[in-house]
Amino acid sequence: MSSNNLTLKQSIKDKARQLGFILAGVAAPEPPEHYHVFEQWLAQDHHCTMDYLASERSRSRRADPKQILPECRSILILALPYTPVSKNRSSALNIAAYALGDDYHDVIPPRLQQIVEFIEELVGHPIPNRFYTDTGPILERELAQRAGLGWVGKNSMLIHPQAGSTFLLAEILLGLDLEPDEPFPTDHCGTCTRCLDACPTQCILPNRTLDARRCISFLTIENKGSIPEDLREPIGNWVFGCDICQQVCPWNRFSAPADPALTPAIALPTQTEDLLLLSSEFNQRFKRSPIKRAKRRGLLRNLAVAVGNSGNKKDLSILEKFVQDEDPLVREHAQWAKEHLTENEQTSHRHKQ
Numbered sequence: 505m506s507s508n509n510l511t512l513k514q515s516i517k518d519k520a521r522q523l524g525f526i527l528a529g530v531a532a533p534e535p536p537e538h539y540h541v542f543e544q545w546l547a548q549d550h551h552c553t554m555d556y557l558a559s560e561r562s563r564s565r566r567a568d569p570k571q572i573l574p575e576c577r578s579i580l581i582l583a584l585p586y587t588p589v590s591k592n593r594s595s596a597l598n599i600a601a602y603a604l605g606d607d608y609h610d611v612i613p614p615r616l617q618q619i620v621e622f623i624e625e626l627v628g629h630p631i632p633n634r635f636y637t638d639t640g641p642i643l644e645r646e647l648a649q650r651a652g653l654g655w656v657g658k659n660s661m662l663i664h665p666q667a668g669s670t671f672l673l674a675e676i677l678l679g680l681d682l683e684p685d686e687p688f689p690t691d692h693c694g695t696c697t698r699c700l701d702a703c704p705t706q707c708i709l710p711n712r713t714l715d716a717r718r719c720i721s722f723l724t725i726e727n728k729g730s731i732p733e734d735l736r737e738p739i740g741n742w743v744f745g746c747d748i749c750q751q752v753c754p755w756n757r758f759s760a761p762a763d764p765a766l767t768p769a770i771a772l773p774t775q776t777e778d779l780l781l782l783s784s785e786f787n788q789r790f791k792r793s794p795i796k797r798a799k800r801r802g803l804l805r806n807l808a809v810a811v812g813n814s815g816n817k818k819d820l821s822i823l824e825k826f827v828q829d830e831d832p833l834v835r836e837h838a839q840w841a842k843e844h845l846t847e848n849e850q851t852s853h854r855h856k857q
């Protein structure tokens with residue numbers, strides 16, 4: 505690799521840093537070594553209803569990045585920081601830290617486009633490219649490890665020793681030769697088991713994957729139907745995603761400050777009475793937020809469960825409204841929540857006697 509090429513790679517990384525990416529590395533477009541783990545995960549149905557992950561087209565692309573872009577010669581992997589989870593320990597209702605700001609699907613792609621344009625300007629001609637942030641059929645954490653960005657922790661997150669895991673990954677496949685970086689060499693989880701011990705639904709698997717069927721992030725976002733009854737209480741007050749396995753991770757004391765676009769822009773109501781506003785204002789309130797992915801019915805379903813877990817009898821009034829909601833999914837969860845709240849009230853009353 506010529507020194508010109510190494511200078512080009514450094515210029516690209518400098519540009520990425522200017523655009524707010526705290527980590528940048530290059531991987532070769534070789535098939536991922538751990539692809540078989542993904543196949544096992546699918547075979548055991550751990551992807552639940554996320555059928556798009558199991559399609560032939562998606563699998564062949566994940567197995568080989570050149571199926572996405574045949575001209576691919578290198579892959580640039582980037583990380584943009586969101587709100588540190590230590591600053592998201594909260595309140596009556598909890599949402600995942602990455603979802604506190606603007607939707608990263610809107611924030612990140614224009615910056616990736618700027619990097620591509622910067623590269624094309626440097627080399628003086630168009631470069632075949634394809635970029636993604638969470639939207640593409642690519643095993644990005646393995647690529648990130650290969651690009652030197654960190655190790656895949658027991659909680660399945662990519663972790664960097666100076667940045668923790670509170671960042672979103674993005675990747676640009678390039679029809680351009682860039683020298684691959686050295687893979688991240690070590691696993692710093694050691695004997696720690698804090699994430700496994702803290703996960704409320706015990707869905708973290710020994711092979712650094714998750715059983716999505718039980719993960720609160722899946723249950724409150726991708727899951728479009730009913731939440732299994734035995735998992736409703738463990739969800740606690742999480743109404744969109746879950747950060748627990750990151751909150752307990754000691755490496756997140758090193759989280760970087762959030763990118764300004766991903767700093768908290770929305771707030772859930774602190775007064776349960778205001779929850780009713782959400783049902784009428786959903787589209788307006790969340791149009792720039794990742795929360796819109798849950799849709800009104802999904803968010804109200806989750807709110808009903810969280811209110812049912814609140815242990816606060818005053819919240820019964822809100823559930824009285826939710827049981828009359830236009831959507832049967834919301835009504836069913838609100839009915840469960842009413843019964844759960846009443847049962848818990850009776851139990852705590854008995855304990856006090």
Ligand code: SF4
Pocket residue numbers: 659702703704705706707708714718719720721745746747748749750
């Ligand atoms: S996001 Fe929550 S439910 Fe999912 S693995 Fe982490 S702690 Fe468990």
Ligand code: SF4
Pocket residue numbers: 657658659660692693694696697698699700749752753754755
């Ligand atoms: S909590 Fe411990 S075991 Fe889990 S990812 Fe962090 S360091 Fe690894």
